[in-house]
Structures are given as C-alpha cells and as structure tokens.
Amino acid sequence: MKFTCEKALLQAGVSIASRAVSPKSTIPALEGLLLELRDGGLLTITGYNQETGIRTTLSVEAAETDAIVLPARLFGEIIRKMPDDVISFETQGRQVHLTCGMSEFNLTGLDPEDFPELPTVEYQNSFTIPETTMRSMIAQTLFAVSQDESRPVHTGSLFVIEEDHFTLVAVDGFRLALRKEPVSSCNGTFQFVVPGPSLSEVEKICREGEEVVEVHQGQRHVLFKIGETILISRRLEGQFLAWRQAIPRNNPIIITAQRKELLSCIERVSLIVSEKLKSPLHCRLQDGKVDLSTKTAIGEARDCCMVEGDGQGLEIGFNGRYLMDALKAASCDQVNLEFSHPITPCIIVPTQGEENFLFMVLPVRLKSEY
Numbered sequence: 001m002k003f004t005c006e007k008a009l010l011q012a013g014v015s016i017a018s019r020a021v022s023p024k025s026t027i028p029a030l031e032g033l034l035l036e037l038r039d040g041g042l043l044t045i046t047g048y049n050q051e052t053g054i055r056t057t058l059s060v061e062a063a064e065t066d067a068i069v070l071p072a073r074l075f076g077e078i079i080r081k082m083p084d085d086v087i088s089f090e091t092q093g094r095q096v097h098l099t100c101g102m103s104e105f106n107l108t109g110l111d112p113e114d115f116p117e118l119p120t121v122e123y124q125n126s127f128t129i130p131e132t133t134m135r136s137m138i139a140q141t142l143f144a145v146s147q148d149e150s151r152p153v154h155t156g157s158l159f160v161i162e163e164d165h166f167t168l169v170a171v172d173g174f175r176l177a178l179r180k181e182p183v184s185s186c187n188g189t190f191q192f193v194v195p196g197p198s199l200s201e202v203e204k205i206c207r208e209g210e211e212v213v214e215v216h217q218g219q220r221h222v223l224f225k226i227g228e229t230i231l232i233s234r235r236l237e238g239q240f241l242a243w244r245q246a247i248p249r250n251n252p253i254i255i256t257a258q259r260k261e262l263l264s265c266i267e268r269v270s271l272i273v274s275e276k277l278k279s280p281l282h283c284r285l286q287d288g289k290v291d292l293s294t295k296t297a298i299g300e301a302r303d304c305c306m307v308e309g310d311g312q313g314l315e316i317g318f319n320g321r322y323l324m325d326a327l328k329a330a331s332c333d334q335v336n337l338e339f340s341h342p343i344t345p346c347i348i349v350p351t352q353g354e355e356n357f358l359f360m361v362l363p364v365r366l367k368s369e370y
Helices: 007-018 072-081 131-139 196-205 259-272 320-329
Strands: 002-006 032-038 042-048 052-059 061-064 066-071 086-092 095-100 103-108 125-130 156-162 165-171 175-182 190-195 212-217 221-226 229-234 253-258 281-296 299-310 315-318 334-339 346-350 357-361
Touching: 002 007, 007 032, 007 042, 007 052, 007 072, 007 086, 032 072, 052 196, 066 072, 072 103, 125 131, 131 165, 131 175, 131 196, 131 212, 156 196, 175 320, 190 196, 190 229, 196 221, 196 229, 253 259, 253 281, 259 281, 259 299, 259 320, 259 334, 281 320, 315 320, 320 346, 320 357
Parallel strands: none
Antiparallel strands: 002 061, 002 086, 032 042, 032 066, 042 052, 052 229, 086 095, 095 103, 125 212, 156 165, 156 190, 165 175, 175 357, 212 221, 221 229, 253 299, 253 334, 281 299, 281 315, 334 346, 346 357
8 A cells, every 4th residue: 555645634534533443442453443545546544343433535645555454543643743744655564654754654554354344334214414403413412311321222312303304312311302403305204323422423523514414324223424424333222212202391380591691500509519519409480580509518509590480489409410411502592491390390492493402301309408
C-alpha cells in the first residue's frame, strides 16, 4: 500500500473510525483500525467493537492498493502529533513507513484477514433526515437512556417512524424524553431500538448543515450513512415501554415558566445536593410562583421562581438533576409544566409547538421534615 494525504484529512478519518475501536479485546485486530486502499484512490478506515462499526472513506493520492491493520491509539497519536503537511504512507509486508516533513515512523501492522467483517445490513426500511436535526434529537433525548443492564432494551432509544414523522423516545424508569420531527423518503411504518452508545457516536459524527442522514433498518442491525461515513449498530431486542400509555395528559394543573429562570433556580437550590448528600427537590406550586427548597446534612437552600398559572398549592418532590436535565434539553424560551397529584409525573412541553418535544419526570417521596 502506498499513498499520500493531507494530515488534516487523514487525522479526521482516523478520529471518526476510532470511535468504534475496542479498547481491549480478545481479538487483537479489533484494537486497531483496518486501512484499505482501493483503485481510484479511495482509502477506507474501519473501526469495529463487535457491537458498533464505523467506516469512513477519503480520497488520497494512491500508488499501490492493499490493506493493513494498525493499532488505533498509537496510529492516531502519531498522526495527531505530525506537522501540518502531507503524510506519506507506505507498506512492505506488515511494516509501515510514515513520513511527514522531517518526521518518520516505522510501525508493525497486523494481517487484515484477522479483522472481522462488518455486519451486512439488509435494507428492510429506511428514511432520511437532516444531520442537524438528527444531532439535536439525539442530544435532547440521550440523557434519559437507561444505564440498567437488567432491562437491555431500555439502554437504547426507540425509533418510531409512522406516516411522515419520526419520533425518538428514551426512558430509564424515572423519566422519559421524546422528540418528534417530520421526515422524508420514508417507506412505511416501522420501529426499532438503537443502543445509546451507538447514538452517542452518531451525534458526534453529524455535522452542521442540511446534508441528510440516511437511516436503514435491517433484520438485526441498523445503518446510518452520514456523508462519507457509515455507522452500523446492532439493534436491541425486547419489549420497549408502551410510552404513549405511560404519558398522562389532560392534567388539571398547568404552569408556564421561563425555562432559563426556572433552571437557574433549581441549580442554585441543588448546590447543597451531591451523590453523597442526596435530597429531593421540594416544590410548592402556588399562584404565580413556585417555591423551591431542599435540605441536606450540610444545610438548607430555598429559592422562588415566578410563573404564570395557579399551582393550587400542590407540594411535590423531584430528583433535581432529572428536572435540570430536561430543562437543559428543552430548546425553547418558555415551557409548560403539567401536574395532577403529588404521586404522578410532571410533564414538560414547549409553550408553543407542543409536538416538538415532551419530557416526563417521575416524582419522589418527600421527607417528613417538609
């Protein structure tokens, strides 16, 4: 294999593919990147951890085609530290010679035959959506993906495509995050679950702009095509929460708050709460205001946020971090908060454009001292 390439271009490709590399594996090749140079000067770089595979393609000045596996961490560091110039890459057997400016490196690679093939995705269903939209939808729901491996299906997000809309849902047993957007090039009604770590990588790969992401569902895997990069992830199997039935609507108590003001109040009151000093956020919903307070072993904190609407004196407790996560993810200036009873969830929706997102946070039991 022999080619030359601008450092920035090669570094970007290595960085993207490295996201799927196994830090430790019983298969040594999976701790590396597979580089394949094809006719026409197309270099593909692949990382794979047996759950998620990422392959990106870039154009290089090629002289000889071949393939090799290189240790991902070391190769990435070498490319990153090289001067901003053209990199020359040449192999002789499993020996690799790299030069850039006055810098030279010799590395030993692995046989590309040891690198497992990426799964084949049989295209059953597909849709397209702008990269910016996909990235924002993932960012606004990923925080609610469960970390509890006892319910594997909830360690991913549910993709629901019906008619001309795409709904993304994440739940962890204490909260729910939902985003909905119109889609095009959709070929029916279908749904599947994608692991949270895979979606985190999709979010990082997506760029600003209106270029589209192609999403293809296969029988056991799902493929995301983002520009010159593809990401293949296994699907999670199991019965996902019946989320439509789980969301209580027509709640009798609705207050409207300035999102940033309410978030700031909760952040201030939560300063005395930590992983070691846990305490619920006590909310008293009154006419035109919400009183917030909490108490831990090191002290007490109180604050007040002005709102529109009458809370009817409802007293309810929450995990403050869960409320903060939802308010940070909400992409609007004003939100409606819906309540019913001290033991039913809080529903957070935008004051305008309600179909865009919905967050649900379950309450916690208040301590008797309140």
